[in-house]
Amino acid sequence: QSALTQPASVSGSPGQSITISCTGTSSDVGSYNLVSWYQQHPGKAPKLMIYEGSKRPSGVSNRFSGSKSGNTASLTFSGLQAEDEADYYCCSYAGSGTFEFGGGTKLTVL
Amino acid sequence: QLQLQESGPGRVKPSETLSLTCTVSGGSISSSSNYWVWIRQPPGKGLEWIGSIYYSGNTYYNPSLKSRVTMSVDTSNNQFSLKLSSVTAADTAVYYCARLLTVEQPPDFWGQGTLVTVFS
Numbered sequence: 001q002s003a004l005t006q007p008a009s010v011s012g013s014p015g016q017s018i019t020i021s022c023t024g025t026s027s028d029v030g031s032y033n034l035v036s037w038y039q040q041h042p043g044k045a046p047k048l049m050i051y052e053g054s055k056r057p058s059g060v061s062n063r064f065s066g067s068k069s070g071n072t073a074s075l076t077f078s079g080l081q082a083e084d085e086a087d088y089y090c091c092s093y094a095g096s097g098t099f100e101f102g103g104g105t106k107l108t109v110l
Numbered sequence: 111q112l113q114l115q116e117s118g119p120g121r122v123k124p125s126e127t128l129s130l131t132c133t134v135s136g137g138s139i140s141s142s143s144n145y146w147v148w149i150r151q152p153p154g155k156g157l158e159w160i161g162s163i164y165y166s167g168n169t170y171y172n173p174s175l176k177s178r179v180t181m182s183v184d185t186s187n188n189q190f191s192l193k194l195s196s197v198t199a200a201d202t203a204v205y206y207c208a209r210l211l212t213v214e215q216p217p218d219f220w221g222q223g224t225l226v227t228v229f230s
Contacts, residue, residue: 002156032214034214034215034216036216038157045206045220045221045222045223046157046206046217046220047220048216048217048218051215051216051218057218089156089157091157091159091216091217093214093215093216096170097145097162097170097213097214098159098170098172098173099147099159099162099216100159101156101157101158101159102156103156104155104156104157
């Protein structure tokens with residue numbers, strides 16, 4: 001069982017906005033502004049999409065945005081595209097050099 | 111561009127020790143503030159952080175695996191390694207190595223991953 005809780009699946013139509021949640025505790029998500037999000041296509045390594053809650057690495061589309069409220073972080077897609085279909089994982093720094101991941105969310109573009 | 115490549119046996123017997131090496135190219139494993147990490151993903155399941163190591167040898171391990179994990183660094187060959195002892199079928203996974211910009215930043219550069227199967 002993963003330390004961070006994500007919905008198992010979400011779906012949406014092209015052009016739609018979708019949000020994936022990631023719920024932790026006051027010891028991880030709630031304590032640090034260090035939540036990150038990864039996109040993983042089948043057979044590939046995860047790709048960092050968001051770090052420090054809302055920052056995008058160079059080259060990541062501004063259609064992806066991150067936010068946090070209390071112990072819950074969120075990843076929002078603005079204008080869903082077919083190539084966004086993938087698995088998404090949240091990750092939080094949990095103190096003392098440790099990290100926790102969510103169980104992953106499968107995004108389906110209808 | 112930083113690149114990481116995992117290597118090691120693809121099959122390990124139960125109760126034996128899994129050993130993997132990650133070779134870093136395009137940058138120095140001794141870069142200030144960078145940590146190096148192992149993460150695994152069982153088939154069809156989610157990601158699990160195993161542990162992180164600094165070039166000086168300072169380590170942080172997942173508490174759930176700490177009793178079985180040993181990580182080390184070989185700065186002369188720009189490599190770091192993972193040993194996981196007393197493996198069972200539950201340790202079957204794709205093992206990834208990756209870089210942390212600092213101890214608390216998320217993994218940004220990842221290797222392609224290597225599947226390790228525990229079989230009897």
